[in-house]
Amino acid sequence: MSNSPLLDELSLRALAGLRQTPKRLPSMYFYDDEGSRLFQRIMCLPGYYLTEAEREILAHQWPKLLDAFTPDGRPFELIELGSGDGSKTLELCAAFDKTGVDFSYVPVDISPHALGSLLKAFDWRLPGLRVQARTGDYFSGWRQPGNGQRQIVMFMGSNLGNMSLDEARAFLKQIRSHMQEGDGLLLGLDLMKNPHTLLAAYNDPEGVTAAFNLNLLRRLNRELGMNFKLDRFSHYASYSPLDGTARSFLVSLDKQTVRSTRVDLQLQFEPGESIYTEQSQKYSPAMIQQLAQDSGFAPKLHLQDGQGRYCVSFWQAIQRGTQPQNDLSLTI
Ligand code: AVI
Numbered sequence: 001m002s003n004s005p006l007l008d009e010l011s012l013r014a015l016a017g018l019r020q021t022p023k024r025l026p027s028m029y030f031y032d033d034e035g036s037r038l039f040q041r042i043m044c045l046p047g048y049y050l051t052e053a054e055r056e057i058l059a060h061q062w063p064k065l066l067d068a069f070t071p072d073g074r075p076f077e078l079i080e081l082g083s084g085d086g087s088k089t090l091e092l093c094a095a096f097d098k099t100g101v102d103f104s105y106v107p108v109d110i111s112p113h114a115l116g117s118l119l120k121a122f123d124w125r126l127p128g129l130r131v132q133a134r135t136g137d138y139f140s141g142w143r144q145p146g147n148g149q150r151q152i153v154m155f156m157g158s159n160l161g162n163m164s165l166d167e168a169r170a171f172l173k174q175i176r177s178h179m180q181e182g183d184g185l186l187l188g189l190d191l192m193k194n195p196h197t198l199l200a201a202y203n204d205p206e207g208v209t210a211a212f213n214l215n216l217l218r219r220l221n222r223e224l225g226m227n228f229k230l231d232r233f234s235h236y237a238s239y240s241p242l243d244g245t246a247r248s249f250l251v252s253l254d255k256q257t258v259r260s261t262r263v264d265l266q267l268q269f270e271p272g273e274s275i276y277t278e279q280s281q282k283y284s285p286a287m288i289q290q291l292a293q294d295s296g297f298a299p300k301l302h303l304q305d306g307q308g309r310y311c312v313s314f315w316q317a318i319q320r321g322t323q324p325q326n327d328l329s330l331t332i
Pocket of ligand 1: 042
């Protein structure tokens, strides 16, 4: 048993989180093969409205996006961070493609498997579209587009919400540092709303979100040699209207000790003690305005689904130190 026998960065972060008080896990740790399958099921649940709301906005309001992406008719490069298999963006690209607009698509994802599926699907459906997939870290292989193309960066699916507000600001600033003035950023963001609706999205009666959460322990058992008993923990979801944050936890049902055979780790749990496993931030228009301003952007377009639950927000990179001209709260 050694302290860190060649662990990858994510496992090291998981270990560090379990050693903290209160215990926590990085939400990236959800997405092993089984976690990714369970997340696909979550996205189809009736109470998990986020995916459907985003799809509706893109399907019905894409012409407004296209106008915002091409204010001067310049061609653009659509860079999608965390594209996965691209199934959600394929329809958007197909709609753009039909208009004859000049654009290319750059999906970026850590999963070569997902990008392989994406390339096949795009090649079959949109054989004329230039697609240049990038595997790995969002930022390391970033290159400026050629031919005077405007960069439009997409970060969809409410993924920004899994970061704290400070982390989100730092991430957005990092994106901004790779952009030129006038480039664009498209974000899918979940909005603050009735707490009952929000809680139901993270606590489905079907138990899929609970299985998704508990799968973290299965992964720790497999990859870090832990001996978590899954039936001695339960899923707990909360939502605070005060800060707009949904949070998920795994609650220990007993006093118990969990050990690893692979790393130097022994965890004591009191009955009711929890591991903090995920935060899903919900935003108000004022928070969106502030985030954009803090990270070097001016919000240009704010599209909502018919029920006003979710928004797709388009921001333009502005000169550093410039105050944005428009107030988003007035345009919603
Ligand atoms: C990926 N992410 C935006 C999802 C969310 O809503 O925070 C993950 C998720 N967790 C539980 N259900 C869905």
